[in-house]
Amino acid sequence: MKLILITFCALLLMQFSWLQQNKPLEQSISDGAEIYQDFCLQCHLDTGEGVSGVFPPLANSDYLLNNIDLSIKGIKYGLSGPIVVNDEEYDGVMANQGLDNEEIADVMNYILNSWGNKSNDIITIERIAQVTE
Protein backbone atom coordinates (compact mmCIF):
# COMPACT_ATOMS: atom_id res chain seq x y z
CA MET A 1 0.00 0.00 0.00
CA LYS A 2 2.77 2.37 1.00
CA LEU A 3 4.62 1.49 -2.17
CA ILE A 4 1.60 2.28 -4.30
CA LEU A 5 1.23 5.61 -2.59
CA ILE A 6 4.88 6.48 -3.11
CA THR A 7 4.79 5.51 -6.79
CA PHE A 8 1.61 7.46 -7.21
CA CYS A 9 3.16 10.53 -5.62
CA ALA A 10 6.29 10.14 -7.68
CA LEU A 11 4.24 9.85 -10.86
CA LEU A 12 2.24 12.88 -9.91
CA LEU A 13 5.40 14.82 -9.23
CA MET A 14 6.91 13.75 -12.54
CA GLN A 15 3.77 14.68 -14.36
CA PHE A 16 3.74 18.03 -12.63
CA SER A 17 7.34 18.86 -13.38
CA TRP A 18 6.93 17.71 -16.97
CA LEU A 19 3.96 19.98 -17.35
CA GLN A 20 5.82 22.84 -15.85
CA GLN A 21 9.03 22.28 -17.72
CA ASN A 22 7.90 21.34 -21.16
CA LYS A 23 4.54 22.29 -22.44
CA PRO A 24 3.14 20.78 -25.62
CA LEU A 25 4.91 21.90 -28.80
CA GLU A 26 1.88 23.82 -30.09
CA GLN A 27 1.72 25.84 -26.88
CA SER A 28 5.46 26.50 -27.00
CA ILE A 29 5.22 27.67 -30.62
CA SER A 30 2.36 30.03 -29.88
CA ASP A 31 4.13 31.46 -26.80
CA GLY A 32 7.23 31.77 -28.97
CA ALA A 33 5.28 33.76 -31.55
CA GLU A 34 4.57 36.35 -28.88
CA ILE A 35 8.20 36.51 -27.82
CA TYR A 36 9.14 36.88 -31.48
CA GLN A 37 6.80 39.88 -31.89
CA ASP A 38 8.34 41.55 -28.90
CA PHE A 39 12.02 40.80 -29.24
CA CYS A 40 12.96 39.71 -32.76
CA LEU A 41 10.56 41.10 -35.34
CA GLN A 42 12.09 44.57 -35.45
CA CYS A 43 15.21 43.11 -37.03
CA HIS A 44 14.33 39.75 -38.60
CA LEU A 45 10.86 41.01 -39.71
CA ASP A 46 7.54 39.21 -39.50
CA THR A 47 8.29 37.17 -42.60
CA GLY A 48 11.57 35.97 -41.06
CA GLU A 49 13.30 37.30 -44.16
CA GLY A 50 15.51 39.80 -42.37
CA VAL A 51 17.17 42.58 -44.33
CA SER A 52 19.78 41.46 -46.83
CA GLY A 53 23.28 42.37 -45.66
CA VAL A 54 22.06 43.77 -42.32
CA PHE A 55 19.84 41.27 -40.48
CA PRO A 56 20.18 37.66 -41.59
CA PRO A 57 17.05 35.67 -42.52
CA LEU A 58 15.55 33.06 -40.23
CA ALA A 59 13.18 31.72 -42.89
CA ASN A 60 15.07 28.94 -44.68
CA SER A 61 18.28 29.93 -42.91
CA ASP A 62 20.94 27.24 -43.31
CA TYR A 63 22.72 28.71 -40.29
CA LEU A 64 19.71 28.25 -38.04
CA LEU A 65 18.57 24.88 -39.33
CA ASN A 66 22.05 23.32 -39.29
CA ASN A 67 23.39 24.94 -36.11
CA ILE A 68 20.62 24.78 -33.58
CA ASP A 69 22.87 24.96 -30.53
CA LEU A 70 24.92 27.81 -31.98
CA SER A 71 21.69 29.67 -32.69
CA ILE A 72 20.54 29.09 -29.12
CA LYS A 73 23.87 30.38 -27.89
CA GLY A 74 23.49 33.51 -30.03
CA ILE A 75 20.04 34.23 -28.63
CA LYS A 76 21.10 33.44 -25.06
CA TYR A 77 24.40 35.33 -24.91
CA GLY A 78 24.41 37.56 -28.00
CA LEU A 79 26.09 37.09 -31.36
CA SER A 80 28.53 39.30 -33.23
CA GLY A 81 31.28 39.07 -35.79
CA PRO A 82 31.27 37.59 -39.29
CA ILE A 83 28.84 34.74 -40.04
CA VAL A 84 27.56 33.35 -43.33
CA VAL A 85 23.83 32.75 -43.81
CA ASN A 86 22.60 31.31 -47.10
CA ASP A 87 25.88 32.27 -48.82
CA GLU A 88 25.66 35.88 -47.70
CA GLU A 89 28.08 37.33 -45.18
CA TYR A 90 26.88 39.25 -42.11
CA ASP A 91 29.02 41.11 -39.64
CA GLY A 92 26.55 42.64 -37.26
CA VAL A 93 25.71 42.68 -33.58
CA MET A 94 22.78 40.88 -32.01
CA ALA A 95 22.60 41.79 -28.33
CA ASN A 96 21.53 39.31 -25.71
CA GLN A 97 17.82 39.99 -25.35
CA GLY A 98 17.60 38.99 -21.68
CA LEU A 99 15.16 36.11 -22.23
CA ASP A 100 14.90 33.23 -19.76
CA ASN A 101 15.41 29.60 -20.82
CA GLU A 102 11.73 28.89 -21.28
CA GLU A 103 11.28 31.95 -23.47
CA ILE A 104 14.28 30.96 -25.58
CA ALA A 105 12.91 27.42 -26.00
CA ASP A 106 9.56 28.87 -27.08
CA VAL A 107 11.02 31.31 -29.58
CA MET A 108 13.31 28.59 -30.99
CA ASN A 109 10.32 26.28 -31.48
CA TYR A 110 8.52 29.14 -33.18
CA ILE A 111 11.32 30.05 -35.63
CA LEU A 112 12.07 26.39 -36.36
CA ASN A 113 8.45 25.84 -37.37
CA SER A 114 7.48 29.05 -39.20
CA TRP A 115 7.73 30.50 -42.71
CA GLY A 116 8.23 27.04 -44.22
CA ASN A 117 10.92 26.02 -41.69
CA LYS A 118 10.52 22.48 -40.36
CA SER A 119 12.56 20.78 -37.70
CA ASN A 120 12.46 17.36 -36.07
CA ASP A 121 14.03 18.80 -32.93
CA ILE A 122 11.64 19.89 -30.23
CA ILE A 123 13.58 22.39 -28.17
CA THR A 124 13.30 21.82 -24.44
CA ILE A 125 14.20 24.05 -21.53
CA GLU A 126 16.89 21.51 -20.54
CA ARG A 127 18.53 21.87 -23.93
CA ILE A 128 18.66 25.65 -23.54
CA ALA A 129 20.09 25.24 -20.04
CA GLN A 130 22.89 23.06 -21.41
CA VAL A 131 24.13 25.69 -23.85
CA THR A 132 26.90 27.68 -22.20
CA GLU A 133 28.83 30.72 -23.28
Add this chain to the structure above:
Amino acid sequence: MKKIFLLPLSVVIFYTTSCISQENPPVIETPDQSQYTTETIVEGIDIPWGMDFISENEILVTEKKGILYRVINGVKNEVSGLPEIYVRGQGGLLDIALHPDFKSNNIIYFTAAINVEGDEGGNTSLYKATLKGNSLEEVKLLYKALPNTKKGQHYGSRIVFDGQGHLFFGIGDRGNRDVNPQNLGIDGGKIYRLNLDGSIPVDNPFVNQEGAIAAVYSYGHRNPQGMTMHPKKGELWENEHGPKGGDEINIIEKGKNYGWPVITYGINYSGTPITDKRAMPNMEQPIYYWVPSIAPSGMAFSTSGVYKKWKGDLFVGSLKFKYLEHLILKRGKVVKREKILVDIGRLRNVKEGPDGYLYIGVDGKGILKVIKK
Protein backbone atom coordinates in the same frame (compact mmCIF):
# COMPACT_ATOMS: atom_id res chain seq x y z
CA MET B 1 -16.42 55.45 -73.45
CA LYS B 2 -13.39 53.28 -73.08
CA LYS B 3 -11.09 56.26 -72.74
CA ILE B 4 -13.28 57.93 -70.19
CA PHE B 5 -13.18 54.82 -68.09
CA LEU B 6 -9.45 54.18 -68.45
CA LEU B 7 -8.28 57.64 -67.52
CA PRO B 8 -9.55 57.72 -63.92
CA LEU B 9 -8.49 54.11 -63.52
CA SER B 10 -4.93 54.84 -64.55
CA VAL B 11 -4.89 57.88 -62.29
CA VAL B 12 -6.00 55.72 -59.40
CA ILE B 13 -3.39 53.09 -60.20
CA PHE B 14 -0.68 55.70 -60.52
CA TYR B 15 -1.75 57.31 -57.27
CA THR B 16 -1.84 54.09 -55.24
CA THR B 17 1.46 52.75 -56.58
CA SER B 18 3.19 56.05 -56.00
CA CYS B 19 1.79 56.12 -52.47
CA ILE B 20 3.20 52.71 -51.72
CA SER B 21 6.63 53.17 -53.20
CA GLN B 22 7.23 56.82 -52.53
CA GLU B 23 9.66 58.13 -50.02
CA ASN B 24 8.38 61.10 -48.08
CA PRO B 25 10.15 64.06 -49.73
CA PRO B 26 12.71 65.47 -49.85
CA VAL B 27 14.20 62.28 -51.28
CA ILE B 28 17.54 61.51 -49.69
CA GLU B 29 20.68 62.28 -51.68
CA THR B 30 24.02 60.53 -51.50
CA PRO B 31 26.86 63.00 -52.07
CA ASP B 32 30.41 61.92 -52.91
CA GLN B 33 31.45 59.93 -49.85
CA SER B 34 35.20 60.42 -50.31
CA GLN B 35 34.93 63.83 -48.60
CA TYR B 36 33.95 62.21 -45.27
CA THR B 37 35.98 60.06 -42.98
CA THR B 38 36.06 59.11 -39.32
CA GLU B 39 38.60 58.80 -36.56
CA THR B 40 38.03 56.12 -33.95
CA ILE B 41 37.94 57.65 -30.47
CA VAL B 42 36.72 54.68 -28.38
CA GLU B 43 36.86 51.08 -29.53
CA GLY B 44 35.08 47.87 -28.65
CA ILE B 45 31.59 48.77 -27.46
CA ASP B 46 28.64 46.61 -28.56
CA ILE B 47 25.91 49.22 -28.12
CA PRO B 48 27.23 52.69 -27.18
CA TRP B 49 23.81 54.01 -26.18
CA GLY B 50 24.71 57.35 -24.61
CA MET B 51 27.68 59.69 -24.22
CA ASP B 52 28.63 63.07 -22.84
CA PHE B 53 31.86 65.04 -22.78
CA ILE B 54 33.82 66.03 -19.70
CA SER B 55 36.39 67.61 -21.99
CA GLU B 56 37.77 67.08 -25.45
CA ASN B 57 39.78 64.10 -24.25
CA GLU B 58 37.44 62.73 -21.68
CA ILE B 59 34.08 61.13 -22.46
CA LEU B 60 31.50 59.22 -20.44
CA VAL B 61 30.00 56.42 -22.52
CA THR B 62 27.24 53.98 -21.60
CA GLU B 63 27.18 50.46 -22.95
CA LYS B 64 23.61 49.17 -23.06
CA LYS B 65 24.36 45.88 -21.34
CA GLY B 66 25.09 47.80 -18.16
CA ILE B 67 28.59 49.28 -18.20
CA LEU B 68 29.54 52.92 -17.75
CA TYR B 69 32.95 53.93 -19.08
CA ARG B 70 35.03 56.97 -18.31
CA VAL B 71 37.20 57.22 -21.38
CA ILE B 72 40.42 59.20 -21.09
CA ASN B 73 42.37 59.65 -24.33
CA GLY B 74 40.72 56.57 -25.79
CA VAL B 75 41.34 54.33 -22.77
CA LYS B 76 38.19 52.85 -21.25
CA ASN B 77 37.89 52.82 -17.47
CA GLU B 78 34.87 51.07 -16.03
CA VAL B 79 32.97 53.22 -13.53
CA SER B 80 31.65 51.39 -10.46
CA GLY B 81 28.55 52.10 -8.43
CA LEU B 82 25.74 51.68 -10.96
CA PRO B 83 22.46 50.27 -9.65
CA GLU B 84 21.40 46.83 -10.90
CA ILE B 85 20.29 47.27 -14.52
CA TYR B 86 17.36 45.39 -16.10
CA VAL B 87 18.77 44.22 -19.42
CA ARG B 88 16.00 42.92 -21.63
CA GLY B 89 14.98 43.63 -25.21
CA GLN B 90 15.74 47.27 -25.93
CA GLY B 91 16.26 48.03 -22.25
CA GLY B 92 19.47 48.39 -20.30
CA LEU B 93 21.76 51.27 -19.38
CA LEU B 94 20.62 54.10 -21.64
CA ASP B 95 21.56 57.79 -21.75
CA ILE B 96 24.03 59.82 -19.73
CA ALA B 97 24.40 63.60 -19.30
CA LEU B 98 26.62 65.91 -17.27
CA HIS B 99 24.94 68.45 -15.00
CA PRO B 100 25.26 71.93 -16.58
CA ASP B 101 27.62 72.81 -13.66
CA PHE B 102 29.48 69.50 -13.72
CA LYS B 103 32.83 71.30 -13.51
CA SER B 104 32.01 72.53 -10.04
CA ASN B 105 29.72 69.76 -8.69
CA ASN B 106 30.67 66.55 -10.59
CA ILE B 107 27.00 65.58 -10.87
CA ILE B 108 25.81 63.34 -13.67
CA TYR B 109 22.40 62.00 -14.70
CA PHE B 110 21.64 58.70 -16.38
CA THR B 111 18.60 56.74 -17.53
CA ALA B 112 18.32 52.97 -17.24
CA ALA B 113 15.79 50.17 -17.23
CA ILE B 114 15.56 48.85 -13.68
CA ASN B 115 13.39 46.88 -11.31
CA VAL B 116 13.48 48.04 -7.69
CA GLU B 117 10.01 46.80 -6.77
CA GLY B 118 10.81 43.07 -6.79
CA ASP B 119 7.97 42.05 -9.10
CA GLU B 120 8.47 40.87 -12.70
CA GLY B 121 9.67 43.05 -15.55
CA GLY B 122 11.21 46.49 -15.57
CA ASN B 123 10.75 50.08 -16.63
CA THR B 124 12.75 53.22 -17.34
CA SER B 125 14.30 55.29 -14.55
CA LEU B 126 16.30 58.48 -14.16
CA TYR B 127 19.21 58.65 -11.70
CA LYS B 128 21.49 61.38 -10.39
CA ALA B 129 24.95 60.63 -9.02
CA THR B 130 28.28 62.24 -8.23
CA LEU B 131 31.26 61.08 -10.25
CA LYS B 132 34.40 60.69 -8.14
CA GLY B 133 37.25 59.31 -10.19
CA ASN B 134 36.02 56.00 -11.54
CA SER B 135 33.15 55.54 -9.14
CA LEU B 136 29.66 56.87 -8.63
CA GLU B 137 28.68 58.19 -5.23
CA GLU B 138 25.46 59.60 -3.80
CA VAL B 139 23.51 57.60 -6.39
CA LYS B 140 19.93 58.80 -6.16
CA LEU B 141 16.83 57.54 -7.98
CA LEU B 142 14.94 60.61 -9.22
CA TYR B 143 12.19 58.98 -11.25
CA LYS B 144 10.97 55.44 -11.84
CA ALA B 145 8.25 54.64 -14.40
CA LEU B 146 5.53 52.17 -13.46
CA PRO B 147 4.25 49.55 -13.89
CA ASN B 148 7.08 47.12 -14.59
CA THR B 149 6.56 44.96 -17.65
CA LYS B 150 8.38 42.09 -19.36
CA LYS B 151 7.78 43.73 -22.74
CA GLY B 152 11.01 44.30 -24.63
CA GLN B 153 10.20 47.52 -26.41
CA HIS B 154 10.38 51.26 -26.20
CA TYR B 155 12.18 52.44 -23.09
CA GLY B 156 13.09 55.90 -24.50
CA SER B 157 15.08 57.96 -23.40
CA ARG B 158 17.73 60.81 -23.91
CA ILE B 159 18.39 63.49 -21.28
CA VAL B 160 18.39 67.17 -22.23
CA PHE B 161 18.75 70.44 -20.24
CA ASP B 162 16.99 73.66 -21.15
CA GLY B 163 19.46 76.02 -19.47
CA GLN B 164 16.70 77.26 -17.18
CA GLY B 165 17.06 74.78 -14.37
CA HIS B 166 15.10 71.92 -15.92
CA LEU B 167 15.91 68.58 -17.42
CA PHE B 168 13.84 66.60 -19.90
CA PHE B 169 13.84 62.86 -20.57
CA GLY B 170 11.55 60.59 -22.56
CA ILE B 171 10.03 57.18 -21.97
CA GLY B 172 8.61 55.14 -24.84
CA ASP B 173 5.26 53.35 -24.85
CA ARG B 174 6.82 50.14 -23.42
CA GLY B 175 5.04 47.97 -25.99
CA ASN B 176 1.59 48.91 -24.68
CA ARG B 177 0.48 51.48 -27.20
CA ASP B 178 -3.25 51.19 -26.58
CA VAL B 179 -2.92 51.95 -22.88
CA ASN B 180 0.08 54.12 -22.09
CA PRO B 181 0.69 57.03 -24.50
CA GLN B 182 -2.74 58.68 -24.29
CA ASN B 183 -3.28 58.13 -20.56
CA LEU B 184 -1.77 60.90 -18.44
CA GLY B 185 -2.04 58.74 -15.32
CA ILE B 186 0.25 55.96 -16.58
CA ASP B 187 3.93 56.19 -17.44
CA GLY B 188 5.23 55.57 -20.95
CA GLY B 189 4.82 57.42 -24.22
CA LYS B 190 5.70 60.70 -22.50
CA ILE B 191 8.37 63.37 -22.26
CA TYR B 192 9.02 64.35 -18.63
CA ARG B 193 10.35 67.57 -17.10
CA LEU B 194 12.02 67.82 -13.70
CA ASN B 195 14.08 70.37 -11.80
CA LEU B 196 17.75 69.49 -11.59
CA ASP B 197 17.32 68.19 -8.03
CA GLY B 198 14.58 65.83 -9.20
CA SER B 199 11.67 67.83 -7.82
CA ILE B 200 8.69 68.66 -10.01
CA PRO B 201 8.49 72.16 -11.49
CA VAL B 202 5.42 73.95 -10.14
CA ASP B 203 4.52 75.13 -13.62
CA ASN B 204 4.52 71.67 -15.21
CA PRO B 205 1.42 71.36 -17.41
CA PHE B 206 -0.47 68.69 -15.50
CA VAL B 207 0.44 69.42 -11.86
CA ASN B 208 -3.09 70.46 -11.04
CA GLN B 209 -4.88 67.79 -13.05
CA GLU B 210 -6.25 65.05 -10.85
CA GLY B 211 -4.90 61.61 -11.66
CA ALA B 212 -2.23 62.92 -14.02
CA ILE B 213 1.47 62.30 -13.45
CA ALA B 214 2.90 65.68 -12.46
CA ALA B 215 6.29 65.09 -14.12
CA VAL B 216 4.72 64.75 -17.59
CA TYR B 217 5.53 67.54 -20.04
CA SER B 218 4.08 66.11 -23.28
CA TYR B 219 2.43 62.83 -24.31
CA GLY B 220 1.32 60.66 -27.23
CA HIS B 221 4.87 59.51 -28.08
CA ARG B 222 5.94 56.09 -29.32
CA ASN B 223 9.66 55.85 -28.63
CA PRO B 224 11.86 58.94 -28.30
CA GLN B 225 15.46 58.05 -29.25
CA GLY B 226 16.90 61.47 -29.98
CA MET B 227 16.46 64.81 -28.25
CA THR B 228 18.33 68.12 -28.22
CA MET B 229 17.77 71.83 -27.66
CA HIS B 230 17.68 74.02 -30.74
CA PRO B 231 20.83 76.15 -30.34
CA LYS B 232 19.19 79.44 -31.30
CA LYS B 233 15.47 79.13 -30.73
CA GLY B 234 15.63 77.32 -27.40
CA GLU B 235 13.08 74.77 -28.61
CA LEU B 236 13.16 71.14 -27.54
CA TRP B 237 13.62 68.94 -30.62
CA GLU B 238 12.91 65.23 -30.50
CA ASN B 239 12.90 62.27 -32.86
CA GLU B 240 11.05 59.04 -32.27
CA HIS B 241 10.69 55.64 -33.85
CA GLY B 242 7.36 55.15 -35.55
CA PRO B 243 6.04 51.77 -36.55
CA LYS B 244 6.69 50.79 -40.20
CA GLY B 245 6.97 54.23 -41.81
CA GLY B 246 6.21 57.19 -39.63
CA ASP B 247 9.37 57.95 -37.67
CA GLU B 248 9.02 61.59 -36.62
CA ILE B 249 10.83 64.80 -35.77
CA ASN B 250 8.80 66.86 -33.31
CA ILE B 251 9.24 70.17 -31.56
CA ILE B 252 8.10 69.42 -28.02
CA GLU B 253 5.80 71.94 -26.40
CA LYS B 254 4.41 72.00 -22.91
CA GLY B 255 1.27 69.96 -22.36
CA LYS B 256 0.81 68.93 -25.98
CA ASN B 257 -0.34 65.60 -27.37
CA TYR B 258 1.74 64.15 -30.22
CA GLY B 259 -0.95 61.69 -31.20
CA TRP B 260 0.44 58.14 -30.95
CA PRO B 261 -1.33 55.77 -31.63
CA VAL B 262 -4.44 57.77 -32.59
CA ILE B 263 -2.66 59.46 -35.49
CA THR B 264 0.46 58.20 -37.28
CA TYR B 265 2.01 58.10 -40.73
CA GLY B 266 3.06 54.50 -40.12
CA ILE B 267 1.50 51.06 -40.32
CA ASN B 268 2.02 47.83 -38.38
CA TYR B 269 5.21 45.87 -39.11
CA SER B 270 2.96 43.22 -40.65
CA GLY B 271 1.64 45.78 -43.15
CA THR B 272 -1.84 46.10 -41.65
CA PRO B 273 -3.07 49.60 -40.80
CA ILE B 274 -3.00 51.01 -37.25
CA THR B 275 -5.37 53.86 -38.05
CA ASP B 276 -6.33 55.79 -41.17
CA LYS B 277 -5.94 59.06 -39.29
CA ARG B 278 -2.89 61.19 -39.85
CA ALA B 279 -4.16 64.35 -38.23
CA MET B 280 -6.67 65.21 -35.54
CA PRO B 281 -7.60 68.42 -33.74
CA ASN B 282 -5.51 69.01 -30.62
CA MET B 283 -2.81 66.61 -31.78
CA GLU B 284 0.53 67.89 -33.00
CA GLN B 285 1.97 67.19 -36.43
CA PRO B 286 5.63 66.29 -36.78
CA ILE B 287 7.81 68.81 -38.59
CA TYR B 288 9.08 65.86 -40.62
CA TYR B 289 8.25 62.16 -40.87
CA TRP B 290 10.28 59.41 -42.45
CA VAL B 291 8.66 56.97 -44.86
CA PRO B 292 10.31 54.51 -45.12
CA SER B 293 11.49 54.39 -41.51
CA ILE B 294 15.18 54.95 -40.91
CA ALA B 295 15.03 54.17 -37.17
CA PRO B 296 16.39 57.57 -36.09
CA SER B 297 18.71 57.47 -33.12
CA GLY B 298 20.45 60.43 -31.55
CA MET B 299 20.05 64.03 -32.65
CA ALA B 300 22.40 66.99 -32.76
CA PHE B 301 22.71 70.39 -34.37
CA SER B 302 26.08 71.38 -35.71
CA THR B 303 26.66 74.78 -34.09
CA SER B 304 30.40 75.22 -34.58
CA GLY B 305 32.05 76.37 -37.74
CA VAL B 306 34.45 73.42 -38.01
CA TYR B 307 32.59 71.90 -40.94
CA LYS B 308 32.17 74.00 -44.04
CA LYS B 309 28.48 74.67 -44.73
CA TRP B 310 27.05 72.52 -41.95
CA LYS B 311 26.50 75.23 -39.37
CA GLY B 312 22.92 75.20 -38.06
CA ASP B 313 22.07 71.89 -39.75
CA LEU B 314 20.57 68.87 -38.04
CA PHE B 315 22.16 65.40 -37.79
CA VAL B 316 20.35 62.16 -36.97
CA GLY B 317 21.70 58.61 -36.89
CA SER B 318 20.01 55.83 -38.83
CA LEU B 319 20.09 52.59 -36.89
CA LYS B 320 18.38 50.79 -39.71
CA PHE B 321 20.25 51.98 -42.79
CA LYS B 322 23.63 52.49 -41.12
CA TYR B 323 24.44 56.09 -42.03
CA LEU B 324 24.37 59.58 -40.54
CA GLU B 325 21.54 61.70 -41.91
CA HIS B 326 22.23 65.38 -42.59
CA LEU B 327 19.05 67.48 -42.67
CA ILE B 328 18.96 71.03 -43.94
CA LEU B 329 16.15 73.16 -42.57
CA LYS B 330 14.55 76.32 -43.87
CA ARG B 331 11.84 78.09 -41.90
CA GLY B 332 11.16 75.02 -39.79
CA LYS B 333 10.87 72.64 -42.75
CA VAL B 334 13.26 69.92 -43.93
CA VAL B 335 14.33 70.99 -47.41
CA LYS B 336 17.22 68.64 -48.10
CA ARG B 337 18.44 65.29 -46.79
CA GLU B 338 21.82 63.67 -47.32
CA LYS B 339 23.53 60.42 -46.42
CA ILE B 340 26.84 60.90 -44.68
CA LEU B 341 29.15 57.95 -43.87
CA VAL B 342 27.22 55.35 -45.86
CA ASP B 343 27.47 51.84 -44.33
CA ILE B 344 29.32 53.03 -41.24
CA GLY B 345 27.22 50.68 -39.07
CA ARG B 346 24.11 50.85 -36.92
CA LEU B 347 24.26 54.47 -35.84
CA ARG B 348 23.04 54.78 -32.27
CA ASN B 349 23.90 58.29 -31.19
CA VAL B 350 25.26 61.63 -32.37
CA LYS B 351 26.51 64.59 -30.35
CA GLU B 352 28.57 67.70 -30.86
CA GLY B 353 31.78 67.62 -28.84
CA PRO B 354 33.43 70.56 -27.04
CA ASP B 355 35.81 70.89 -30.00
CA GLY B 356 32.85 71.47 -32.33
CA TYR B 357 33.18 68.14 -34.15
CA LEU B 358 30.34 65.64 -34.38
CA TYR B 359 30.84 62.36 -32.56
CA ILE B 360 28.82 59.26 -33.33
CA GLY B 361 28.13 56.06 -31.41
CA VAL B 362 28.12 53.02 -33.70
CA ASP B 363 27.00 49.54 -32.63
CA GLY B 364 29.79 46.97 -32.64
CA LYS B 365 32.40 49.73 -32.95
CA GLY B 366 32.33 52.48 -30.35
CA ILE B 367 32.67 56.25 -30.65
CA LEU B 368 33.89 57.84 -33.88
CA LYS B 369 34.68 61.46 -34.72
CA VAL B 370 33.22 62.75 -37.99
CA ILE B 371 35.75 64.43 -40.25
CA LYS B 372 35.07 66.32 -43.44
CA LYS B 373 38.05 66.74 -45.72
